[in-house]
Amino acid sequence: MEIPVVRKVLDVNDTMAQENRDYFTQQGVYVFNLMSSPGSGKTTLLTKVLQKLAPEIKAAVIVGDVCTTNDADRLSVTGAPVVQITTDDFGGDCHLAAHVIKSAAKELDLSEIDLLIVENIGNLVCPAEFEIGEDSRGVVLSITEGEDKPLKYPLMFRVCNVAILNKMDLVPYLEVDADLAVKNMLTVHPEMPVFKTSATKDTGLDEFVDWLKGEVNKKFGK
């Protein structure tokens, strides 16, 4: 006997993500979910971005890793509030789920901030599947990872609203074609803005920060 069910498997997460989204909006906070593979330069990039956002945009960060608080230590020098999540407590999860964000956000004074950046766990696969209540999503690809990654992990590049091609300063030392990397990103997601950056050399970051400021201001009609 067949019994119809028709229920989304990620219903629990999706529902909680929507609750988060409503709550953050009510608190006047824009949420940006930043994803990438491990070692793409997310934390270095965020350290610079946080400095450029201040004082116009007050930002806080929730940073996820399987282990260690290294990233929180690096980010906290910017003066922005940082909450570190280590998913070891959640079974070493490969992504941040909506309920984790909900409990981490309790440690922040949301009335003090305009923007919450979630630095997701380094992984180009799983985080793409789990909404956390974000307004937009970004992916960082470092040029050392190879031009073909957008084609290999299309879901990640498809679900993101913006992409950053980082470590551009290394291009002269690599046998790599940065234009092809951008082209591959745009094959998967033709309408997506792409910024070429070097977080360590501070190039291209201002353009990305302008984009992010624009998004935050757009949400609250500034």
Added chain:
Amino acid sequence: MHEMGIALQIAEIAKSAIPKTPADLKVKAVNLRVGKLTAIVPDSLRFCFEIVAKDTPLAGAELNIEEIPIVAVCKECYTETIITDADFSCEKCKSGKLDIISGRELTVSSIEVADPGEMEQAQKKSKKKK
């Protein structure tokens, strides 16, 4: 990598769909619709499901996965395109302005239940086949 968590959710949904009467119904199969634009590896999911189903009414249930193609509609010429590789552009006008209308599904569509006797017979049959 996250298939275990997904398998647990599927098991929860399937278990809650088992009718209370008649008692002791076993689940023969769980039917899933999985879009091709999801980060799910069917073999890993089956493997994880087998583990979470153990010692529950779902033990031995088959996980049938219907793969749903990625279908997009062009916002400019309204042509429907089935996306087969990572090229997200309209097959007619090559525009990249697309609405994805299917391919992100991850849904339990139905379960198939049987009483324990029927279940034993079905398992014997499938053993013979093998």
